[in-house]
Amino acid sequence: MPLDPALNSLGFAKAPAETRVVVAMSGGVDSSVVAAMLKEEGYDVVGVTLQLYDHGAALARKGACCAGRDIHDARRVAERMGFPHYVLDYESVFREAVIEEFADSYLGGATPVPCIRCNERVKFRDLMEVARDLGADCMATGHYIRRETGPHGAELHRAADPSRDQSYFLFSTTREQLDYLRFPLGGFASKAETRALAAQHGLPVADKPDSQDICFVPSGNYAAVIEKLRPGAAEPGEIVHLDGRVLGRHDGVLRYTVGQRRGLGIGGLEEPLFVIRLDAERRQVIVGPREALLTRSIRLREVNWLGDGPLDGEREILARVRSTREPVPALLRPAGPDAEVELLSPEEGVAPGQACVFYATEGTRVLGGGWIAGTVRAAG
Template sequence: MRILAAMSGGVDSAVAAARAVEAGHDVVGVHLALSRAGGTLRTGSRGCCTIEDAMDARRAADRLGIPFYVWDFSERFRDDVIEDFVSEYKAGRTPNPCMRCNERIKFAALLERAVELGFDAVCTGHYASLVETPDGLELHRASDAAKDQSYVLGVLTAEQLAHTYFPLGATPSKALVRAEAESRGLSVAHKPDSHDICFIPDGDTRGWLAERVGAETGDIVDASGAVVGSHDGAHAYTVGQRRGLRLGVPAPDGKPRFVLEVRPVTNTVVVGPKDALAIGEISGERFSWAGRAPEAAELRCDVQIRAHADPVPARAEVRDGSVTVWPETPFEGVAPGQTAVLYDGTRVVGQFTIDRTVSALPAATLSAGV
């Protein structure tokens, strides 16, 4: 096959490209320039896609003896990922930029160009597995549960899966990938992983958003509507947050309070006890299926609401253009804008963006402030 290897400059994508070469494929490396004003150097393990990362990717490609190019996707990344991130926060939702990047950049814009240029598949260093079955291609969790990235790939469609290649899916551990990189003479063998939002490399999401959304003071209220504090910008708060609330009125029971809701229209943050974070129902209209769609309108599945959250057994229903999920045990701290990924065992069934949440507590209990 003709393979386009997306090389981020990290160890995973370098080893994935090496395995594609070793498997006998015709491989070309490409690094995506996602910012025209990126920092020259990384800071520890923060960020990715910097000039230094591009240089690391080129050195890896040279070591593998494959052609290498840098493609400027900065404008598309700005419009489809960064602007989406800002607009979601303005609307009081909590977005996942990695999901949007996979959906709109790596497996849409990049894959579209790759196919146009005659490549059969895009190779990445994601930890996930593709399984060929009589019913078609399926996306599954990786062998290494600690590194599994199937959650952030849940946005891929059947057509996109048909043109993807994940060489690391069956690797038992990241340590083995690093050891392999060292044995192949790849200079990125011990390069630290990136853990932050790539376009906020210093990790100060609150400050970054304040510059773009604005910081207007407002009230922090409890579930009954009583003012218990103030904030310098609702965008800086996320559902489930406990630290940094600076509440002037203690809870009647003396227990900590958490962010329950962000209301951008009124610039209000709602707080309450930990029990009030329990969510008994989630739903969303923006959904897609990873491979074949479910045959029935109702299905039993496991649902994961964060990249590293434990999956929760649930019942899901597809009706009237939306997906609704009822977990067997309540989710905790779910915010609109997050992505829910549905699993059947290790197989990714599909995903949806959460538009609505319903508390697991009775309405009367919530209105009383618990």
């Protein structure tokens, strides 16, 4: 929908100089460019960075987010562009709202997505309250997703660049939050456009690499982080075939994920085997052939609906079950406060703890999503 000429670029009927916007600055190139763009347009920009975990230990880390080096970089961008910048200590909040659940989920046999919880419980809840306290008209982030005004209010849409789209990680954004949020990079054609703007503004982060892995998990070693948080929790158990055969031993279910093939420690078998599910209560890793990974039906909890009208009947949607997968045709059915999704073509490696995100069958609109609580295999 074209922008009303009576409104500024953020959708307010007043001059940019009279519009205060808080920019959530992670210290990376994306949020830095958002802040620089808005400052250049004349907005009253205030940058805020959250310190989410140990400042000192993170200084030497590459690929970290919201820690030592990133805080320093965000401050340098603010100084360069001439707007105020604040750092808020959210270590305890982040640990309680994100890290603790991450550890417990893995120990429970699930495969969590802490980046979604961080957006939901910290950035789009607590930080938004800070923005309101600062008198901001809205809060802007560097996420690659679009907010558009539809006939019934603000809508969430996939980014113009499919390779950068972050809608999977933002499915739990509420309608109230969406009214207040802005995503200036969602319409960009590519990341190259973002970096070009960073260079044009002379930002010190123009060539900074994108963050990798989960911010508080060095080198993707989830098990090491969980063992530090829950000493002695990685109990050994059996590796069991779907047919009941015990094939070997493991050092803790937290070291395995649904769909994993390599590193199972059960070599010498004729058929390739994959992790089909994790039974934390019995301390078992259940393995089987690849076809056993196919999932037809998914049970969801904590469903967030962003579509028009109530979710009160079966709907055709496109469903995305992993951030790296393309959405596929599915049927969405409400089940009390929860929901069920039937995949019209079975998908591999659908794991409890991940998210299932809903999209409209036509266009780019995000309709919401939920957390995967359980699955029904396509065969047997």
